[in-house]
Amino acid sequence: MHGKWHNGEGEESFSSNTKKMQDLLAMLKNDPNHKMHKDFPNAVKYIEESLSKISWEDYQKNYFNADFCLGHGDCHPKQMMWNTAQQKNYLLDFEFVKFGPYIGDICYFMLNLGSGLRVSLEERLLARYHE
Secondary structure, three states, X not given: OHHHHOOOOOHHHHHHHHHHHHHHHHHHHHOOOOHHHHHOOOXXXXXXXXXXXXXXXXXHHHHHHOOEEEEOOOOOHXXXXXXXXXXXXXXXXXXXXXEEEOHHHHHHHHHOOOHHHHHHHHHHHHHHHOO
């Protein structure tokens, strides 16, 4: 459906996805012992911040001004080979390659890191994203 959003179609599905995030936020606020608070200590803060900045109108207005790139589409550590001798890494499996916002690959990669490493990186990454 995201492919139609940039054509001005699908406001209902856009709103539905936004509602899912609002519901997640409400659930997290009501359950201080939810596992997500441990895995993503800043989840509430970042969901609130993201929801405060998103609207169908802004999405339509800003879509073509976004920073797009060729994205992997399934970027996580198991899709990588590491050559420590040459200090290089290689992405594998380009089944889901797409053209879109670069942040998608970054977020998916971060979600698939161990929680300790993710927490140590997420503050800097999300702060840069929201600049």
